[in-house]
Amino acid sequence: MNNKDFIFDGCNMSEIAGKYGTPLYVMSESSILERCREIKEDFLDKYPNTRAVFASKAFQTLEICRMVTNEGLGLDTVSGGEIYTAYKAGVPMENLDFHGNNKTLDEIKMAVDYNVGRVVVDNMYELEALNEYAEKKNKRVKILFRITPGVDCHTHKFITTGQLDSKFGIPLDKEVTNDFIKIALDKKNIELMGFHFHVGSQLATNESHLAALMVAINLIKDVKQVLGFETKELNIGGGFGIHYVESEKRVRISEFIDPIMKELYDKCKEYELMIPQVTIEPGRWIVGEAGVTLYTIGSIKEIPGVRKYIGIDGGMTDNIRPGLYGAKYDAVIANKMDQSIKEKVTIAGKCCESTDILIYDIELPKAESGDTLAVFSTGAYCYSMASNYNKIPRPAVVMVKDGKDRLIVKRETYDDLISREI
Numbered sequence: 001m002n003n004k005d006f007i008f009d010g011c012n013m014s015e016i017a018g019k020y021g022t023p024l025y026v027m028s029e030s031s032i033l034e035r036c037r038e039i040k041e042d043f044l045d046k047y048p049n050t051r052a053v054f055a056s057k058a059f060q061t062l063e064i065c066r067m068v069t070n071e072g073l074g075l076d077t078v079s080g081g082e083i084y085t086a087y088k089a090g091v092p093m094e095n096l097d098f099h100g101n102n103k104t105l106d107e108i109k110m111a112v113d114y115n116v117g118r119v120v121v122d123n124m125y126e127l128e129a130l131n132e133y134a135e136k137k138n139k140r141v142k143i144l145f146r147i148t149p150g151v152d153c154h155t156h157k158f159i160t161t162g163q164l165d166s167k168f169g170i171p172l173d174k175e176v177t178n179d180f181i182k183i184a185l186d187k188k189n190i191e192l193m194g195f196h197f198h199v200g201s202q203l204a205t206n207e208s209h210l211a212a213l214m215v216a217i218n219l220i221k222d223v224k225q226v227l228g229f230e231t232k233e234l235n236i237g238g239g240f241g242i243h244y245v246e247s248e249k250r251v252r253i254s255e256f257i258d259p260i261m262k263e264l265y266d267k268c269k270e271y272e273l274m275i276p277q278v279t280i281e282p283g284r285w286i287v288g289e290a291g292v293t294l295y296t297i298g299s300i301k302e303i304p305g306v307r308k309y310i311g312i313d314g315g316m317t318d319n320i321r322p323g324l325y326g327a328k329y330d331a332v333i334a335n336k337m338d339q340s341i342k343e344k345v346t347i348a349g350k351c352c353e354s355t356d357i358l359i360y361d362i363e364l365p366k367a368e369s370g371d372t373l374a375v376f377s378t379g380a381y382c383y384s385m386a387s388n389y390n391k392i393p394r395p396a397v398v399m400v401k402d403g404k405d406r407l408i409v410k411r412e413t414y415d416d417l418i419s420r421e422i
Ligand SMILES: Cc1ncc(COP(=O)(O)O)c(C=O)c1O
Pocket: 055, 058, 076, 099, 161, 198, 200, 201, 202, 237, 238, 239, 240, 281, 282, 283, 284, 285, 380
């Protein structure tokens, strides 16, 4: 095997770029399976009465739905489209949790018609609509209430969700929550199972989860005392961080979860509460590091004394995260892994936007037009947030495992781009 090419899950990335074209999303099946198995070992098998659901917003295709289902995970969905994809992939509908801060009436009906396992209710409008439709269909729908635990977390402010001033969830004011619970308990076609919180994304520690857990336990204790409601389920969300650049590392699931489970068990004992079923819903942690995006380098532009721009054949249309959050990425030249002399360059996307810069000031071997650039940790929130801005077709997705490759999403064609236009 040569040492000049980047090998990913046994596959030569320069050859894969040649075979499928670029830009190209490449996903490592081994990495996804490893993460799922860590969840099974360190959470599902270790603690009784637990569930894990994959947050499909991070990366959803038919194949990933089938893969995580085979590994014993459920799916967190947030739209009719995500429910439909899971349905078409053959995922048992009871494995689905359905989220959203403004589910449409059509989506609410769909959740009832498809017999989605849990609806995570965010507001009163939704609760009323859900009950009304379930009554019409003579069904009883299991729900959790999404609460806003009022904790701030240390991540980019655009990806926090659990702070008090948030569009997500029910604010934790005793009167508001007690009202919600009373109303839900009175509804014939609703079965309240418990509560859900999600504090934010790309978290390096479990500090915010622990703070939110204490808020949730106090709520569970209060609603038992005041309303006699015994909480059967608690969903503690996702948000576990991964490695993007050198300063970040992926946390082991046990490191994150063990202190949370200990705190939950201790407090339930102290307050004489039933231990609820605990669900986690990681997205990024399962698929983020499994992804690499391959690009072909085209134009190279040096502004003397200022900056050297390396132009790639993709950009913000396949990875909006740098533009949206200032997210940082690491990369290599996939066909020059043996070259140690490096120069500082900036990777520019091809969109007609000044903010379409994928990576500022990265040290790479001397780039030449035609080289293949591989950007790491692009498995989460890249394909799923891709767009057709500038009428750029979305890339294909290839799954690799132990030296074998297979196409799981075809590249969009120019005809696809206009297929809905009249
Ligand atoms: C409700 C909910 N659950 C789970 C997730 C998954 O987050 P992550 O991909 O950071 O694990 C999100 C996204 O932040 C979310 O909003």
